Every structure is written in structure tokens, then in C-alpha cells.
Amino acid sequence: MSRKLIFHTLGNLLICLAGTMLLPLGIAIYYYFSAGEPKEDLFAFVYATVITLCVGLILRFTIRPAEPELGIREGFAIVALGWVFVALFGSFPYLFADVFSAEGRSPLEEFSFCYFESMSGFSTTGATVLTEIEHLSHAMLFWRSFSHWLGGMGIVVLAVAILPMLGVGGMQLFRAEAPGPQTDRLTPRIAQTAKLLWGVYILLSVLETLLLWLGDMTLFDALCHTFGTMATGGFSTKNGSIAHYDSVYIETVITFFMFLAGTNFALHYRALRGDVKSYFKDTEFRFYCVVILSSILLVSWNTVRFENVDGQIPYDSVWVSIRHATFQVLSITTTTGYGSADFEMWPALSQFILVTLMFYGGCAGSTGGGMKQMRFLLLIKQSGAEIKRLIFPHAVLPVRVNDRVVPPEVLTHVLGFFFFFIGIFAIVTCIMATLGLDLITAAGCTIATMGNIGPGLGDVGPIDNYAHIHTAGKFVLTFCMLLGRLELYTVLILFSPNYWKK
Template identity: 45%
Template sequence: MRWQFIARIIGILLFFLGLSMTAPLLVSLHYDDLSRDSFIRSIVITMVAGLILILLSKKQSGDDYINQKEGMTAVALAWTGIGLFGALPFYLSPEFTSFTDAFFESVSGFTTTGSSIMTTIEGTTKSLLFWRSFIQWLGGMGIIVLSLAILPFLGVGGIQLYKAEVPSPVPDKLAPRLSDSAKILWGVYAVFTLLEIIFLLGGGMPLFEAACHAFTTMPTGGFSPKNASIAHYNSAYFDYVIVVFMILAGINFSLHYQMLRGKTLAFWEDTECRFFLGLLLGLTLLVTWDLYGSVYTSIKDAFRFASFQITSILTTTGFATADYEKFPGLSQVILFVCMFIGASAGSTGGGMKCARIIACYKYCYRELFKIIHPRSISHVKINNTVIPDKVLRSIMGFLTLYIGLFIVSSLLLAGMGVDMMTALGAVAACIGNIGPGFGSVGPTENFAHLPVMGKWLLAWCMLLGRLEIYTVIILFVPEFWKK
């Protein structure tokens, strides 16, 4: 393990993080708010820390290839460091009195979870609200992927960083050069963000709020500059605009790239995309049927609020236009299940991912088929491509770890005095990078009242979910550190 090389990578990322803090500083100067000094101090501390790591770590001579072990270690440590330093603007501002709360908010932002401890959002300075949204936008496509696009001096072995970072069971490069793939992903991401801002402005939303919501929709983050989230506007137009962009964010971004290049049937030809869109439509219609008459007297309102809540939870965005804890039991169970399914692989969404759900279903069907026909030879296929057994094993291991960590974390949180529904809802929301949960952390509440150790546990769950579990949990396997 070349620790100096890893330190250099982390130093470069921290230096970039410090530079990115100049954006909210400009917002602070524009609105002349009270967070200016906290951003100046945060920029200096973060950039100096990055420079120290860069200067103390010698430039490697020869091949800068990063092996898989170094890539996973660098990504896990980098995201932890980014969460710590990204918390500085929160901690140094008057709104936060505890570093635990600042770290929780920072990690929730960068991992695009959207769980918050802030109780008076609209009373917070504009620049801090902008930073809160901006870090979700940075974390959505991944700071390391962005760095591979603009910092090619990270080395030719960056594919290991890309593999550990990109939220996909089987990440593929879109171009021969890794930096070109990263630029393509970020280009599509930026174009959709700009389009959403334009559509929200077209409906009369102020520029600042439109930018903040676009910065948190495309990464499926869910932070809002309003206490009531999207419900604040009570606008069907805003609801449907955000629903469309949440769906776009929940689809594999490589398919968007193919569509933009003229492959009009890219969505339909992809098995996972068909499954995701079909599931989204089916569950929306089911919840609409459940809400009509029992909660809403109009079928139009039932469909509007059902489509928003299902899309928000399934894509793991976490915006809210209604208190879904007041929905009938069937709708609540459907939303809870959606927290585990998640969006498509290669999207900015969290959860288990639809590709893994499909692979698991086909794997189980194959095993049942073999019981009936023990001599048969069958394969699991997605998009007419055979999924290798090693990938299937990895997927089954991931799903097992996901459920196991959910159970253990829920037990630990309950052991801290948190009620059962809140413990289950909070862990499901954080490990799935969703935001609101159930119980006392539902869509109209926040996470501020949870015990200190509970917040650190949930921050850990956010990192596990964002980095697809393996990248983090493997660091605690003794064999990982053996030569």
C-alpha cells in the first residue's frame, strides 16, 4: 500500500474542495450575509490541509497505476475526509453548535442522502443553504469522477478510483480514455441541471431557489431551502417538473448519452430501464388507487401526490409534497419497500439498484428451474448478455450485506433508546441515501433529536450506501491488509 500516493490523491481532492467553497462565498458576498467569514476560514483550512498532504507526499516516479486495494482505500478515506472538511462551513456558522451535527449535515449532503438536523432552514443564511445544495450536486456524480475529468495528473490507473466511486454493479467506460468518460457523465449531468433551472424559472420560482432545487434533484439528494420542501409551493407545475427530472436522474446516465447521440430506443432496449419505469408506473397507479377516496377526493390530486412520493422515494431523492405517514397502510408499506429497491445502476440514485433486483430474481428462478431440471444448463442474462457467476456472487453478497447491515444498524440505533419505527425508518433512509424515513424522522420531521452516537452511526450508514458497501466494509476485513 503506497500511503504517500493515497495521501497525494486525498490532498488534491481536498484542495479542489477548498476551491469549490468559493462558490458559496460569492453567494455570501452577493447577499451580504453572516456566513462570509466562516467560508473564508473554511477555504483557508481546507486548501492548506490539501497542500500539506500534496507537499508531504512525494510524487511517485514511474508508473502511477492504482491497484484495486489502493483505489478502495483512497476512495473510502477521501469521502471521509471530504465529509469532515465539508462540515467546516456548517460548524463555523452560528446555526450549528455541534461538530457532530455539522458532520452529519455534510455527509448527508455529499452522499446525496438528504437527511437533515436543521430545524429552521428558512432562517439560515443564503450562502449556507447554497453550500448545502451544492455539495449534493458535487456528490451526486462523484467528486472523484469529477476529478478524473479535470485532474488527469491523478494517474493512468484512475480506473480503480472510478470503479470504487461510480454507483453501479458493473461500471463501464463510455470512452476509451477514463477522463473522457468522466467528462461525458458530468456534461450530461450539467445539461440536465441547467434545463431544470430553466423550467423552474418558467413556473415563477426565484432563481436562488430554482438553482438550489436543481442542484439537489439531479443528484437525487433532496435538500430544499424550504422547511416544507416542495410542499411549500403547493404547485402542480413544480411537482411534475421535479418528477420528470427525478426520473431522469434515476435512469442510467449512459443511456442519456446514447439518447443524445441519436439512439432513440436506448431506454426501451435496456432491461433495467424498462423494469425501473414499469415499476415506477405500476406502483404510482397502485398508490393512486389507495389514496383516492381515503385521502384525496380528486383522482387528479391522488395521482399527483402518489406520483411525486413514489418517484421521490424510488429514486432516493427524498423531496416531499405530502406527509406520507398519514397515507393508508398499503401506501406506507409500498414506500418503505421502495427505500430498499432504489434507482437504476449508473444513475445518481441509491438503494440496492434495480439491476441487482433483476439479477437476484433471475438467479433465484434459475435455481428453482435447476431443481426441476437438474441436468439443464442455463444462464442469467440482462440485455441478452450473460452475467458471469463471479458478478452474480458479488451481487448476492452485496444484497446479503445490505440487509445484514440494515438489521444490525437498526438494532444498534434501537439500543440507544430510539423507538422501533424510527430506528427502522432512519437506517433504511440513510443506508439507501433517501433522506426522510418513518416515525420521528418522517417527511415533516428531522434527525436533530437523535442521540449523538446515533447520528455518527447514521453518517456511517450514509457512506456505506453511497460507496456501495464493499468499498467501505472491505477495509475492516483483516485479509485486506495482508500482502
């Protein structure tokens, strides 16, 4: 494994990150002169940009790899360390602007706040430690949301091109189906796939921004909420999230684009090429639609017919229940995390459905988090095959998806992924409970960060935040965001002694 190649590539990544910081820097300059916003935020972005650029240049030009060929081992390290480095340097604007400084708060505690917020942004989780979002400057609000969008750009290519080539992720079944030229070399394929999928990503982002701008949003808010939607992140510029606007039009637009963001981007590419039928031919997409529609119907029925824990029926109108059920089901399923209502005030069945959807997540090849619809689909099909095998013990019963036989190693991967996911979920829940959280909050914050959702249950619900979490707990949950975003194996493999052997 070439460590020089790894750090050389990380240097290139940091140079790109420094370039993206120029946008919020420009916004900070504009609002400093036009609206008198704090100059501390302006200088924070100057310092962060300069430091990030300098470190990137040092890594790029002082570490020159002997072999520029990118291998699988280097790929794992670059993907995992890349997210860690980007989140670290992406936290500098918060740190230099003293966004989380408070009397009696130690430097380590302050850093835990900054790194949590940054990792939440770049991993498109959307969990926040901010208590007053609307007190932030425009530059900081933009950077929070923009970090989502940048993370989403990385995830699109990561999910459809990089992880399948490394043999990881829900898309490895379709590694030959990603758009772009077919080649055995990793780098050319990634470059071609990136251009195609980023084109789709940017096109949808522009379209959503324009549609939201036509509503009750300013252009700035429309842009920030588009960043959060297309990346399935969920950071808002308002304390009340989408509920702040109380607009059916805005909720409808965001719901539609959350649905698209939770769909395999390779399907969007094919649709734009004229093959719209590819959506309906795709088994995972059909399964995704069934899960969403059935959940909406159940939650709508439950919230208009049954009482919550306070003995009240949440909605007295079927239309209102359908409106909020649709938005929240899409928000949780796609792991966006926007809120149009406080679902903790819903009946127990509705809350249970939403928690279940937190595990499901979006489709493979989307910006959504969670376990992915494809894995649940394969698990259900495999379970059905095992039941049939009990009746017909000598029958050959292959599992098929999209008229293709699923290789046994993929099914093994799915079972292993479920084992690791549930095991880590249980361990982290126990750790968070040990740090003083009640069991519901501990489980809620664990699945909300591992699934890259954002809001959980209990004291980290849709109207709460993560500021009260113990410092150690913040670092644990930050690691959970990374694990969930990189499909577990990409991170866990770095802890294997065999990985580091020649």
C-alpha cells in the same frame, strides 16, 4: 499499497473542494452587502476555504508518491477516505458559523450535527438535523444544496467508471459498456468517462434550472432545487420542501428530472448521441419503469379508496392522488427524498410500498442510492432460474440481461450484497433502538440513511428531522450514509486485515 499516493490524491481533492467553496463565499459577500446577512457566515467560508486549501496543498506538495500509477487497493482507499475527508472539511462552514451551536450543547454534539449535515449533503442523502431551514443565510442554503450536486458529480463517475473497474457496484456487469476509450489502465478511462458524463450532468442541470425558474421559483431556489434533484439528494430551501410551493408545474418538472437522475447516465449519453432506442433496449430501464408505474397505480388507488390510521381517506380526487403518488413514488424510488405530501398520513399499504421502494433505489450508473434496480432484477432472474432447475435439474439455465449471459461471480456478488445490506440494516436498527428510538423510527432512519433517501418513518418522517437523534446515533447514521453511497464493499474492505497486507 502506496499510502503516499493516497494522501497525495486526497490533497488534490481538498484543493478542488476549496475551489468550490469560493462560490458560496461569493454569495455570502453579495448578500452581506446587499441584504445585510450575517458577516459570521462570510468569515466562516473564508476560514473553511483557507484551512481546506492549506491542508490540501500540504498533502499535495509534501507527500510525493514514488509510483504515480493508481492501483486497485489505492482506488478503494481514495474513494472511501475521499468521501470522509470531503464531508469533514465540508462541515467547517457550519462549524465556524455556529449553525448548530446551542446552550448546553457540547463541542462533540455540535460537531456531530455539522458532520451529519455535511455527509448527508455530499452522500446525497438529504437527511437533515436543521429545525428551521429558512433561517439560514443564502450562502449556507447554497452550500447545503451545492454539496449535493458536487457529491452527485462524484457518484456519476464513481458508479459508471471507478467501482466497475474495482469490481464493485451494480455496473460491473457492463464495465465494457461505459462511454469512452477502452483501456486496461484505470486513470485514462476515468478521465474520459468523467468528461462525457459530467457534460450530460451539467446539461440536464442547466435545463432543469431554467424550467424551474419559469415557474414560481426564484433563480436561487431553482438552482438549489436543481442541485438536489439531479444528485437525488433532496435538500430544499424551504421547511415544507416541495409542498411549500403547491405547484403542479414545479412538481411535474422535478418529477421528470428525478426520473432522469435515477436512470443510468450512460443511457443519457447514448441518447444524446442519437441512440434514443438504447433506453428501451436496456433491461434494467424497462424494469425500472415497470416498478415505478405499478407503484404509482397501487398508491393512487390505495390513497383514494382506503382510510389511513386516523380513519380518513387521504384524497377525494383521483387526480390529486395520482399527482402526489407520482411525485412521492419517484422521490423515494430515486432516493431523492423531496416531499409534496406527508406520506405518513397515507394508508398502510401505501407506506409499505414506499418503504419497499427505499430498498430498490435507482438504476445502476445513476446518482440514486438504495440497493439498485439491477440487483433486484438479477435476483428475480436468478430465483426464476432456480425454480426451473428444480423441474429440469440437468438443464443449462444462464441468467441473461440485455442479451448477455451474466457471469456467476456477478450473481455471487449480488447475493453477497443482499446479505450484507440486510444484515447491516438489522444490526443498525437494533443499535438505534438501543439508543432510545421506537422500532419504526429506528428502522426508518436506518434504511433512509443506508439507502441515501433522507426522510424515513416515525419521528424521522417527511415533516420531521434527525436533530433529536442521540449523538452516538448521528455518527452511526453518518457511517450508514457512507456505506450506502459507496456500495458497502468499498468501505467494508478497508476493515479486512488482508487488505492492508503487502
